[in-house]
Amino acid sequence: MAFHRAPKAKQKPRSSIIYLVIAVAAISLLFLVSSLLSTNGSLFSYNASEYIAKLKRPKYRPTGNEKYLYWGNKIDCPGKHCDSCEGLGHQESSLRCALEEAMFLQRTFVMPSRMCINPIHNKKGILHQQASNESSDERWAANSCAMDSLYDMDFISETVPVILDNSKLWHQVLSTSMKLGSRGIAHLEGVNRVELKENDRYSNLLLINRTASRLSWFMECKDRNNRSAIMLPYSFLPSMAAANLRIAAEKIKARLGDYAAIHVRRGDKIKTRKDRFGVERSLHPHLDRDTRAEFILHRIAKWVPPGQTLFIASNERTPGFFSPLAARYKLAYSSNYSNIIDPLIENNYQLFMIERLILYGAKTIIKTFKEDNTDLSLTDDPKKNTKLWQIPVYTMDEE
Ligand SMILES: *[C@@H]1O[C@H](CO)[C@@H](O)[C@H](O)[C@H]1NC(C)=O
Numbered sequence: 001m002a003f004h005r006a007p008k009a010k011q012k013p014r015s016s017i018i019y020l021v022i023a024v025a026a027i028s029l030l031f032l033v034s035s036l037l038s039t040n041g042s043l044f045s046y047n048a049s050e051y052i053a054k055l056k057r058p059k060y061r062p063t064g065n066e067k068y069l070y071w072g073n074k075i076d077c078p079g080k081h082c083d084s085c086e087g088l089g090h091q092e093s094s095l096r097c098a099l100e101e102a103m104f105l106q107r108t109f110v111m112p113s114r115m116c117i118n119p120i121h122n123k124k125g126i127l128h129q130q131a132s133n134e135s136s137d138e139r140w141a142a143n144s145c146a147m148d149s150l151y152d153m154d155f156i157s158e159t160v161p162v163i164l165d166n167s168k169l170w171h172q173v174l175s176t177s178m179k180l181g182s183r184g185i186a187h188l189e190g191v192n193r194v195e196l197k198e199n200d201r202y203s204n205l206l207l208i209n210r211t212a213s214r215l216s217w218f219m220e221c222k223d224r225n226n227r228s229a230i231m232l233p234y235s236f237l238p239s240m241a242a243a244n245l246r247i248a249a250e251k252i253k254a255r256l257g258d259y260a261a262i263h264v265r266r267g268d269k270i271k272t273r274k275d276r277f278g279v280e281r282s283l284h285p286h287l288d289r290d291t292r293a294e295f296i297l298h299r300i301a302k303w304v305p306p307g308q309t310l311f312i313a314s315n316e317r318t319p320g321f322f323s324p325l326a327a328r329y330k331l332a333y334s335s336n337y338s339n340i341i342d343p344l345i346e347n348n349y350q351l352f353m354i355e356r357l358i359l360y361g362a363k364t365i366i367k368t369f370k371e372d373n374t375d376l377s378l379t380d381d382p383k384k385n386t387k388l389w390q391i392p393v394y395t396m397d398e399e
């Protein structure tokens with residue numbers, strides 16, 4: 001007993017010293033935190049108007065020593081097929097290819113001032129999942145839109161200077177180039193970019209007017225096996241969205257809070273055709289199955305915890321198509337934020353731009369197809385398949 005008592009008696013003063021030290025430390029920490037809060041309050045409180053001001057980019061001002069590169073007044077109109085156009089992603093690949101050439105040549109790129117809109121990709125119904133049936137087939141009327149209603153030209157110019165082909169500057173460049181004659185402008189076809197850069201017949205010209213591949217602008221960038229020659233990532237143009245679209249996306253992201261996102265491509269991608277025996281075949285045999293709610297639920301369970309907010313971007317327009325996912329997740333669509341989006345947009349390309357920014361802002365993003373090694377995807381079918389038509393699979397056991 002005595003043996004036990006002695007150390008206890010000794011311990012008492014020591015432990016009260018420890019308590020005192022802890023108390024002093026806690027009080028000084030509290031003072032430190034409160035002083036940080038008062039001097040640096042913006043670190044702790046989100047100021048939306050300050051943030052929005054940061055999204056706006058400073059105006060691009062040319063120095064006057066620029067040289068220019070022009071590929072025509074319509075993306076993917078290399079002399080033919082000018083009456084139709086492809087979807088936004090396809091046209092972006094072409095635009096990116098042209099911008100890369102301008103970077104390579106250190107020239108200002110003259111952008112078409114309008115982008116063609118493919119009517120297939122411009123159905124209004126996509127916005128409202130629960131829309132009444134009368135509006136579900138309504139389309140936006142426009143078959144083109146202003147380029148600067150999609151992209152922020154000043155923001156793009158921070159990476160590669162651009163001007164629009166309806167600008168005053170472009171008209172000045174044109175008239176100067178005419179006056180300079182053969183030193184001012186050349187109309188070229190089939191000259192590769194290395195030659196354009198290194199041959200001083202071309203490199204000194206004020207304006208290179210170039211006709212791109214007869215097939216599509218992006219064919220000019222097609223056979224680049226050298227990956228380090230790729231100067232702009234796929235994400236470049238999506239991230240260059242016009243300021244009002246980026247602001248809308250930021251507002252929606254703030255409301256979504258912590259969220260996961262899935263991009264579900266059905267529509268055009270689940271198309272089937274009959275072979276000569278009358279059997280339906282598809283280029284993506286598992287896609288129709290893999291993009292149905294019950295399969296999505298199964299597939300994403302390991303990536304998205306129950307109860308999480310799940311943002312769904314899709315071209316599927318059947319009302320309630322994704323509702324079974326609500327059993328495990330809090331579902332959100334762009335239609336939930338129509339008060340932010342509707343006053344802003346005039347076509348589906350603008351909606352796609354906003355949705356893409358929301359998708360890329362997610363904590364976890366699951367795409368339809370695996371595009372990169374690190375991508376999470378809804379299906380294992382390859383995205384690019386143009387030859388092999390297979391019988392669609394709907395059962396689970398087959399895997
Ligand atoms: C946010 O920042 C802006 C610009 O600096 C300022 O005018 C505004 O009062 C701030 N708002 C809040 C709530 O702090």
Ligand SMILES: *[C@@H]1O[C@H](CO)[C@@H](O)[C@H](O)[C@H]1NC(C)=O
Pocket residue numbers: 132133134
């Ligand atoms: C949808 O269509 C059906 C059949 O045409 C019609 O009876 C119904 O009233 C429509 N619903 C709405 C909300 O317009």
Ligand SMILES: *[C@@H]1O[C@H](CO)[C@@H](O)[C@H](O)[C@H]1NC(C)=O
Pocket residue numbers: 187188209210211
């Ligand atoms: C560019 O070249 C094409 C093909 O030679 C020609 O049709 C077009 O008018 C030229 N554009 C300008 C702005 O000179």
Ligand SMILES: *[C@@H]1O[C@H](CO)[C@@H](O)[C@H](O)[C@H]1NC(C)=O
Pocket residue numbers: 226227228229
């Ligand atoms: C790949 O491209 C880079 C950048 O353009 C260049 O420096 C390099 O020499 C190229 N490599 C090959 C093997 O062509």
Ligand SMILES: *[C@@H]1O[C@H](CO)[C@@H](O)[C@H](O)[C@H]1NC(C)=O
Pocket residue numbers: 309330331332333336
């Ligand atoms: C989005 O709208 C649907 C249907 O009105 C609703 O069930 C859901 O809770 C909404 N989601 C969010 C995140 O507000």
